[in-house]
Amino acid sequence: MPDVDPRTEAARQRIGRTSRLFERLLTEVAADHELTAGDWAALSALQRSGPPYQASPTTLAQQLGITSGTMSVRLARLSQAGLIESVAAADGRSKPVRLTRHGQDRWRAATQQRTTREHQLFLDAFTGEDLDVLNSLLGRLLGRLEGEFGQATRHDVPKES
Numbered sequence: 411m412p413d414v415d416p417r418t419e420a421a422r423q424r425i426g427r428t429s430r431l432f433e434r435l436l437t438e439v440a441a442d443h444e445l446t447a448g449d450w451a452a453l454s455a456l457q458r459s460g461p462p463y464q465a466s467p468t469t470l471a472q473q474l475g476i477t478s479g480t481m482s483v484r485l486a487r488l489s490q491a492g493l494i495e496s497v498a499a500a501d502g503r504s505k506p507v508r509l510t511r512h513g514q515d516r517w518r519a520a521t522q523q524r525t526t527r528e529h530q531l532f533l534d535a536f537t538g539e540d541l542d543v544l545n546s547l548l549g550r551l552l553g554r555l556e557g558e559f560g561q562a563t564r565h566d567v568p569k570e571s
Contacts, residue, residue: 432528435527440520452484452488455473455565465506465507467505
């Protein structure tokens with residue numbers, strides 16, 4: 411199309427492709443640790459909640475942008491694997507869950523593997539100065555997009571799995 415700027419389209423396409431490939435990396439690392447990307451996202455949300463690393467299923471579903479049914483299935487799988495456990499609720503209406511020590515260890519190992527792989531990918535492609543420039547440019551773009559569409563989630567939330 412003659413009115414499409416090829417540089418803009420190329421940048422958008424590259425950002426989209428890069429995002430999809432990082433999602434693939436996340437899925438591979440999750441599988442290495444006997445998790446789905448969605449399971450890992452739930453463990454990450456619990457980890458981010460801070461001690462005692464617990465939250466209600468409703469809160470987790472809202473943070474992850476998934477349905478309560480999907481969250482229930484995910485929590486059942488994580489509970490069966492011994493990665494989370496139910497805790498008594500103060501009001502008796504909700505059934506909060508928390509990370510077990512095993513869940514924290516699994517999350518930590520998967521996250522360490524992911525960050526190591528990502529770090530190596532960036533080191534292979536960029537100098538430190540290049541990475542500073544890239545972060546600055548992406549920050550400007552993100553600021554512009556969030557100014558128009560609202561703030562994006564600050565953490566990766568993989569597609570339903």
